[in-house]
Amino acid sequence: MFETQRALVLGWRMLFSQTRLPDTQGWPDCLSGLASVLSAMSSSDVTRVKALQVPLVEALMELQLPAWHISQILSDHNDWLYRFAIQESIAEMQQQGWGEAPCRFCVLCMGSGARSESLLNPDQDNALIIEDYPDARQGEIDLWFQTLSERFTDKLDLVGIPLCKGHVMARWPLWRKTLSQWCEQFRQWTSRRTVRQVQFSNILLDFKPVFGDSSLADAFREYALSRMPRAGLFLHEMSELLDETPVALDRFERLHGDGKETPHQDAINLKKQGLLPLQAALRLLALRKGVSEQSCQARLAALAEQRVIHQDHAEALLLSLHHIQDLLLHSQLSAFKEGRPIDGWVDLRTLNPMSKQVLRLGLLSIKELQKKARISV
Numbered sequence: 001m002f003e004t005q006r007a008l009v010l011g012w013r014m015l016f017s018q019t020r021l022p023d024t025q026g027w028p029d030c031l032s033g034l035a036s037v038l039s040a041m042s043s044s045d046v047t048r049v050k051a052l053q054v055p056l057v058e059a060l061m062e063l064q065l066p067a068w069h070i071s072q073i074l075s076d077h078n079d080w081l082y083r084f085a086i087q088e089s090i091a092e093m094q095q096q097g098w099g100e101a102p103c104r105f106c107v108l109c110m111g112s113g114a115r116s117e118s119l120l121n122p123d124q125d126n127a128l129i130i131e132d133y134p135d136a137r138q139g140e141i142d143l144w145f146q147t148l149s150e151r152f153t154d155k156l157d158l159v160g161i162p163l164c165k166g167h168v169m170a171r172w173p174l175w176r177k178t179l180s181q182w183c184e185q186f187r188q189w190t191s192r193r194t195v196r197q198v199q200f201s202n203i204l205l206d207f208k209p210v211f212g213d214s215s216l217a218d219a220f221r222e223y224a225l226s227r228m229p230r231a232g233l234f235l236h237e238m239s240e241l242l243d244e245t246p247v248a249l250d251r252f253e254r255l256h257g258d259g260k261e262t263p264h265q266d267a268i269n270l271k272k273q274g275l276l277p278l279q280a281a282l283r284l285l286a287l288r289k290g291v292s293e294q295s296c297q298a299r300l301a302a303l304a305e306q307r308v309i310h311q312d313h314a315e316a317l318l319l320s321l322h323h324i325q326d327l328l329l330h331s332q333l334s335a336f337k338e339g340r341p342i343d344g345w346v347d348l349r350t351l352n353p354m355s356k357q358v359l360r361l362g363l364l365s366i367k368e369l370q371k372k373a374r375i376s377v
Contacts, residue, residue, distance in 0.1 A: 016079065053120060056074075060073065071119055072116045078109075081159055082126075082211060086211045102137070105128060106212035107170065107212055108210065116294075124162065125164055128170035128177075129177070131179065193233040193234060205224065238284050245273070255268065270328055275344075282369070286302070288376050323362055324362065
């Protein structure tokens with residue numbers, strides 16, 4: 001199953017791989033809907049391009065692309081917007097006399113974007129790794145990168161990727177450091193079992209380079225994975241935090257949300273009580289086993305290959321991931337059309353009995369994975 005899905009990805013992931021959007025001239029009639037959306041993106045002001053993600057999703061659904069693949073393409077488009085914002089910011093700084101970047105750097109995207117699992121309306125989660133430089137130049141160099149970070153995060157906010165309410169952005173010193181500083185910061189975070197530091201690490205540890213010198217990101221990932229054999233207390237606290245993200249099942253294993261901030265009694269937050277528990281358990285197992293992959297799909301494949309997760313269980317989890325992504329994406333499209341907030345809530349009244357049963361069985365698989373992740377530490 002995993003090999004088949006890797007093959008399906010080829011081609012579509014190239015849509016937003018270049019600076020310019022694809023030329024749709026000569027595309028076949030079956031791709032007319034997608035071509036229309038891409039043409040609109042090419043001719044629109046960039047501040048309107050993010051809003052075109054809804055018709056982009058609809059065009060991809062018309063082509064029968066599954067939700068998991070659409071989420072990859074949405075992530076690619078968000079990466080494209082990141083590159084645009086950063087390049088524009090650098091060009092403006094050069095025009096204003098700031099000069100070239102004083103040293104190598106790498107902008108990281110974190111969270112769902114790093115896992116290539118974005119749905120509609122994500123906010124920003126980013127960080128910056130800077131090449132080590134002499135302490136004597138700290139004021140000059142950090143000011144350059146602080147200015148860059150403030151500009152590109154403001155531009156992302158303007159084009160429709162909102163500023164992170166939790167301040168997880170390179171514009172803040174906690175998320176903007178040299179490579180050595182990042183390694184030392186992570187060493188401190190993983191040397192003890194402090195809840196806040198584990199929460200920061202959970203944010204940081206799903207990352208990918210989106211602009212700049214990716215070798216800096218590779219070096220940090222190698223260091224982070226090398227810390228895990230000596231981070232028993234840290235991993236134990238990470239496993240304890242799994243209890244804070246239970247799946248949407250009651251004690252009788254029936255579909256049921258936790259009741260917090262629910263818009264109505266038939267709503268469950270499948271992002272909070274479906275995706276997040278799966279992502280957290282897979283992250284913990286991946287760290288424990290030295291798996292460097294970021295996406296849930298890739299982590300499942302690697303953990304199944306290592307026989308950490310039985311192949312049947314891995315495939316059940318993969319189906320659950322895809323089903324939840326499908327439910328969330330359709331729910332978000334409905335919310336957009338009805339003028340409601342785009343969020344992680346799904347109305348159980350809109351699901352047929354088969355879909356509910358598939359969801360329940362999938363959540364049971366995730367619950368079993370959580371148990372396995374706790375035991376592994």
